[in-house]
Amino acid sequence: MRLRQSGAAMKVGAEQRMHVAVIGAGIVGVSVALSLRREGFAVTLIDRQGPGEGTSFGNAAMISPDIVVPMTSPGIVRQVPGMLLDPLGPLRIRWRHLPRLTPYLLRVLAASRKSRIESTSAAMAALARGAVEAYSPLARMADAEDMIRRTGRINLFESEEEFRTSRWKLELERRRGLHFEVLDAAELRQLEPSLAPIFPRAVFYPDTAQSVNNFRFVQVLADALQRHGGRSLRAEVLDFDLDANGNVAAVETDDGREPCDAVVVAAGAWSRPLARRLGANPPLETERGYHLTIGDPGVMPRIPFGSNRRGFSCTPLEHGLRVAGTVELADLEAAPDWRRADVLMTHVRRLLPGVQDRETTRWMGHRPGLPDSVPVISPSPLHRNAYFAFGHGHFGLCLGARTGQLVTALVAGRDPGIDMTPYRIDRFRTRGR
Ligand SMILES: Cc1cc2nc3c(=O)[nH]c(=O)nc-3n(C[C@H](O)[C@H](O)[C@H](O)COP(=O)(O)OP(=O)(O)OC[C@H]3O[C@@H](n4cnc5c(N)ncnc54)[C@H](O)[C@@H]3O)c2cc1C
Structure with missing residues (x-):
């Protein structure tokens, strides 16, 4: 300086x-x-x-006013050791970078203490309230009001057990006053018929919006x-x-x-x-993430959906289907591991039958992560x-x-x-x- x-x-x-x-x-x-x-x-x-x-450039294009659960909640941190066993799972640490990342990870652990979650969640809620409406004056200046749509989003559960372990999250969201609907298999099918009939439960968040092209x-x-x-x-x-x-x-x-x-x-x-x-x-550390954009997927859901267990989400965009997610902890300069993008195709095939891998592009990006x-x-x-x-x-x-x-x-x-x-x-x- x-x-x-x-x-x-x-x-x-x-x-x-x-x-x-x-x-x-x-x-x-x-x-x-x-x-x-x-x-x-x-x-x-x-x-x-x-x-x-x-x-x-490459996010999942979702604008959720209902983000009140920190990524570091105890419920999520408890699942970490299991996640790390799978190199293509939703969370990966590149071990070579571990010594440099250790102070960050210790802060993440500290931030995930039960005593911290309530205040962190309140801070997130205060920020996110009005998140969609806040774009209106900017979109008006850009003559781009049609680029944001209130579609809602669906969170999918592949077993009753998975749903039960997420109850604490729903309770926190309810306490923060969020709107959501818990759906059974039949209700989900009615809402988004393109999904595979394998989900006993889902949660629909009607207030979520998306950009048609982020x-x-x-x-x-x-x-x-x-x-x-x-x-x-x-x-x-x-x-x-x-x-x-x-x-x-x-x-x-x-x-x-x-x-x-x-x-x-x-x-x-x-x-x-x-x-x-x-x-x-x-x-500040980077939490790297990957996406596939499938230009010609053959099937297009109406509503964005995601799976916490698989660590990814799917969003219909004006130029294709965006399949995005997973977290990889490594340096800013580390080379992408494209297997992490490719595995997203396996996930989306399971959730969205008939989806085709045509005109697909891959991307890796750097989320700017803070421990809390x-x-x-x-x-x-x-x-x-x-x-x-x-x-x-x-x-x-x-x-x-x-x-x-x-x-x-x-x-x-x-x-x-x-x-x-x-x-x-x-x-x-x-x-x-
Ligand atoms: C797979 C994935 C899915 C995601 N999905 C969502 C989602 O659905 N919804 C959501 O809200 N978020 C999502 N995110 C997160 C979101 O994309 C990021 O939080 C967001 O893009 C960060 O925006 P930013 O403006 O802070 O950073 P960036 O978009 O990275 O912009 C920073 C800019 O600073 C410039 N810059 C840096 N250093 C300098 C310098 N020294 N001089 C000049 N310029 C510099 C860079 O060139 C860059 O253009 C996702 C992220 C990933 C990876």
């Missing part, structure tokens, strides 16, 4: 004149940038790739930013330039210096080195005009627009309407910066 002793005084006048640099053009950064622009801020969105070409959605939001007077810059951010008061005066990129009045770090799984430059050291499943949406404790918005893990599309609303409120100095303490970057006790 370069300290500019001579630094000019920060120009923060009317919001219209305040220039915010947003780093990262994934769904989170693009939503933040467009929300800020909507309120009159001058915005420059900076990414080394095109919009949506990071993790936001990648195109990020692109049209980014286009809207430019149309509405924002700027986009294709460059890699390397560092920050501070003024004499310790405020960020400019973002340093491989394409030059970008002066700004405030900065938002929204670089997904790659945010840690940038946060470090600003004196924070969040325990709660993203960082936070001002910097050290630099008055720096903000963080990353670590959305499995829920970046769900929470993109909500994150945009909250960051915009923080930058504008307004009350965000919810207690922001659970999302602060300094909630993690980390040694060394």
Whole structure:
């Protein structure tokens, strides 16, 4: 980090004149940038790739306002040893990376304690409430309201036993006030006839929405930013330039210096080195996931569905059937293990009879994971005009627009309407910066 002793005084006048640099053009950064622009801020969105070409390219496209169960719940953690026995199962740790991952895994274990789950779940619920509606003003600016549909989603159970072991999750969801319907085999068949008749139970969440094309959605939001007077810059951010008061005066990129009045770090799984430059050291790791997009599947479900046991979900998109999921813990640079994508075909064949493997593409992406499943949406404790918005893990599309609303409120100095303490970057006790 370069300290500019001579630094000019920060120009923060009317919001219209305040220039915010947003780093990262994934769904989170693009939503933040467009929300800020909507309120009159001058915005420059900076990414080394095109919009949506990071993790936001290949997710399962689901926007669930009903995410209240942390990935680290005791019920899930108990199943981990069994899952790890299968190298192609829903969870895999690449053992070579274990020494580096151990501190993260210990934090995951700590976060999965029963005493922590209640507060984590409350923090997730407060974020996710209104997640679908939060996209409306952004989609309107992009003329893309038809890209989000309220389809609901189905969670499938292949045995009564599997359903029974998920009861705690349903109870937690009920306590948080979520809407869902428990279905028997006949009711499921009526709701989604394309599914195999092998599920004694299912749960339908009617409030879940989906994007018809998550990648195109990020692109049209980014286009809207430019149309509405924002700027986009294709460059890699390397560092920050501070003024004499310790405020960020400019973002340093491989394409030059970008002066700004405030900065938002929204670089997904790659945010840690940038946060470090600003004196924070969040325990951010990547939880890698895979997808298949089947261009011509022959059969298309009406409603997205998923299986927790198999760790994947299926979403009908405008350009094919997206089969996405599984978690693989390894470094950002580790090569993909394409067997993990290919095995998704075996899973989907079991759940969706008649599905064809035609015009299929494979992808691997990096979920930005934090040990407690709660993203960082936070001002910097050290630099008055720096903000963080990353670590959305499995829920970046769900929470993109909500994150945009909250960051915009923080930058504008307004009350965000919810207690922001659970999302602060300094909630993690980390040694060394
Ligand atoms: C298989 C799978 C299925 C998923 N399904 C869902 C789902 O159904 N619903 C859901 O809500 N979420 C889902 N997710 C999670 C979701 O995709 C992520 O949470 C989300 O994409 C994260 O968005 P982001 O904007 O934070 O990061 P990204 O989309 O990764 O964007 C970060 C951007 O920052 C840029 N960047 C990084 N460093 C720099 C730098 N130094 N300079 C310039 N640019 C930089 C990158 O180029 C990138 O474009 C899924 C993920 C996977 C892997």
